[in-house]
Amino acid sequence: MWRELVEKYDDVEVEDPASEQDLHDLECRLGQTLPAPLRELLLECNGVADEDGTDVVWSAAHIGRNNTEFRTAEDFRALYMPFDALMFFGDSGGGDQFAFVRTPERSDVFVWDHETDSRTWVAADLEGYLHRALSQAGEDWHR
Secondary structure (H helix, E strand, O other), X not given: OHHHHHOOOOOOEEOOOOXXXXXXXXXXXXXXXXXXXXHHHHHHOOOEEOOOOOEEEOOHHHHHHHHHHHHHOHHHHHHOOOOOOEEEEEEOXXXXXXXXXXXXXXXXXXXXXXXXXXXXXXXXXXXXXXXHHHHOOOOOOXX
């Protein structure tokens, strides 16, 4: 379902699927489960890039690295509100990152603005996020 959805858009690049073991390892690393739609997408395509090469959805390994860094880096703790309630999974190519809220669990997607530390709603779910991100690639659609 997810691969067909993203491949409707021009010049979208998708990676080979993640394995169940990759996702299990990621969930153990983060200490929380992946949102079901993100898990399903990663099992079909382990990363999605738009026509400009922006990583709209990161690979499982990238999700693990970025979330771990944002949750543990001392300099981030001094600059920003805590990131523990968020699970980042993609970016805008300009520093802003997209996330699910995990505490409490929500299906909505938010954007974290790296300049203001704001967290703003952008879509009701992963499908809506993908539609907006892929149909408006190259634009500052999330602002």
